[in-house]
Amino acid sequence: MAIGRQQLAFIKELYGVRLKLGWHGYLRRDPSALLHLEPGRQDPYPLYEQVRARGRVSTTPLGNLITVDHEVCNQVLRSRDFVAAEDNNDDHQLSLLDMNPPDHTRLRRLVAPDFTAKRVTRFTPQIEQVLAQLIKKVPRDRPFDLVSEVAAPLPIAVITELLGIPDANAEEFAHHGQEFGSALGGIQSLSHARRLAATRKRLAEIFTEVFELRRREPSDDVIGRIVAEDSPVRPDELVPLCTLLLIAGFETTVNLIGNTVLALLSNPDQWQLLTDDPDLADKAIEEGLRYDSPVQRTGRLATTDTELAGRPVKAGEWILTAIGGANRDPRVFTEPDRFDIGRDNADDHLSFSGGIHYCLGAALARLEAGIALRTIATEFPDLQLAGDRRRRPGSLIRGMQYFPVQAPKLRQTVIV
Numbered sequence: 576m577a578i579g580r581q582q583l584a585f586i587k588e589l590y591g592v593r594l595k596l597g598w599h600g601y602l603r604r605d606p607s608a609l610l611h612l613e614p615g616r617q618d619p620y621p622l623y624e625q626v627r628a629r630g631r632v633s634t635t636p637l638g639n640l641i642t643v644d645h646e647v648c649n650q651v652l653r654s655r656d657f658v659a660a661e662d663n664n665d666d667h668q669l670s671l672l673d674m675n676p677p678d679h680t681r682l683r684r685l686v687a688p689d690f691t692a693k694r695v696t697r698f699t700p701q702i703e704q705v706l707a708q709l710i711k712k713v714p715r716d717r718p719f720d721l722v723s724e725v726a727a728p729l730p731i732a733v734i735t736e737l738l739g740i741p742d743a744n745a746e747e748f749a750h751h752g753q754e755f756g757s758a759l760g761g762i763q764s765l766s767h768a769r770r771l772a773a774t775r776k777r778l779a780e781i782f783t784e785v786f787e788l789r790r791r792e793p794s795d796d797v798i799g800r801i802v803a804e805d806s807p808v809r810p811d812e813l814v815p816l817c818t819l820l821l822i823a824g825f826e827t828t829v830n831l832i833g834n835t836v837l838a839l840l841s842n843p844d845q846w847q848l849l850t851d852d853p854d855l856a857d858k859a860i861e862e863g864l865r866y867d868s869p870v871q872r873t874g875r876l877a878t879t880d881t882e883l884a885g886r887p888v889k890a891g892e893w894i895l896t897a898i899g900g901a902n903r904d905p906r907v908f909t910e911p912d913r914f915d916i917g918r919d920n921a922d923d924h925l926s927f928s929g930g931i932h933y934c935l936g937a938a939l940a941r942l943e944a945g946i947a948l949r950t951i952a953t954e955f956p957d958l959q960l961a962g963d964r965r966r967r968p969g970s971l972i973r974g975m976q977y978f979p980v981q982a983p984k985l986r987q988t989v990i991v
């Protein structure tokens with residue numbers, strides 16, 4: 576099959592970036608390049624400290640800016656002088672995430688009411704019920720994978736219910752989510768690009784069926800409103816918007832549960848505090864968000880000449896806001912590398928970003944993860960790490976793909 580000009584340009588761009596990152600990362604040990612490579616996937620935190628030592632804002636080998644400074648990150652994310660996408664970008668595959676006002680405002684206004692803290696509490700009974708079912712199925716005499724058995728199926732069940740996707744196949748969605756999530760940090764190879772295209776196509780098919788159903792049988796839920804006759808959503812915006820809501824709805828929450836349980840089991844005194852008082856679960860989740868954020872970075876484009884921490888920034892420059900590094904800023908968090916569920920200001924983290932792109936699902940994620948952690952601590956007080964874990968691909972979304980744990984003394988009763 577002949578390669579077209581567009582494909583060739585894509586291949587050159589893809590491998591050009593990978594080569595540059597490899598050169599500057601592995602050969603020149605540049606920490607901002609290593610963040611995108613295997614060392615960044617395994618443990619980005621020492622790299623953030625090397626970036627911090629270079630100043631509050633520094634330049635990456637690819638010619639962009641980077642900051643791990645909490646105040647600067649916060650300023651960039653909230654400032655009108657920075658946007659999430661170039662204005663001539665009409666692709667919007669990531670929907671809200673790569674849209675600017677006024678289009679961003681038009682879509683966000685439509686979906687936001689379904690995600691307020693008040694609205695999402697209606698899912699509490701369902702979350703408890705799904706967890707009870709999942710925990711009943713967990714093997715009692717051998718290690719089990721916390722990710723595939725508990726942390727992943729829960730948010731998939733909740734977001735597919737919220738979006739009204741009938742007969743959702745959790746395993747299939749988990750697979751699509753991984754493909755999509757790993758691509759957020761950049762396409763790794765041509766086969767990766769092909770797998771992503773297949774995932775996109777399959778999700779588009781699933782959503783097109785749901786849209787048809789909702790047009791036949793109108794409903795007052797998110798998708799019902801998105802496809803209603805008077806909906807402000809344009810036809811080409813429908814699938815990307817729903818794909819974002821779906822994938823963001825579980826790809827991050829699964830990692831929040833996994834990362835927080837890992838931090839707790841790696842710090843037995845903190846796990847003990849939680850099992851003694853499972854009502855500390857919400858505080859533990861907040862510290863989990865700070866300590867090991869499921870989303871490690873995002874970026875913004877300067878729309879005007881400005882300055883950050885005394886450094887001039889030119890219109891058209893990109894700045895990488897390293898949320899994971901900002902969450903360990905010693906100017907904001909005392910002993911930032913310590914996991915401490917009693918920390919007073921843990922919720923000053925930037926894990927849900929800030930400004931107009933502040934995570935739409937923050938309340939839902941907190942609700943799900945809080946209930947999950949409370950239930951795990953109550954049902955498995957003797958939970959232990961049980962063997963080698965595997966991290967998920969990519970370094971932008973941080974979490975475990977395979978996380979074996981064991982609960983030697985299981986309680987006999989399961990909450991319903």
Ligand code: HEM
Nearest residue numbers: 671672823824827828831870873927928932934935936940
């Ligand atoms: C632990 C869980 C979660 C984390 C850490 C997280 C993190 C984030 C971050 C960092 C952003 C902003 C990215 C940027 O500024 O460029 C974001 C945006 C978003 N999140 Fe979440 N998220 C989580 C859960 C959820 C859930 C459960 C949903 C439910 C649908 C969701 C939906 C969204 C949407 C739609 C956006 C785009 C908002 C916009 O651009 O206006 N997220 N999230």
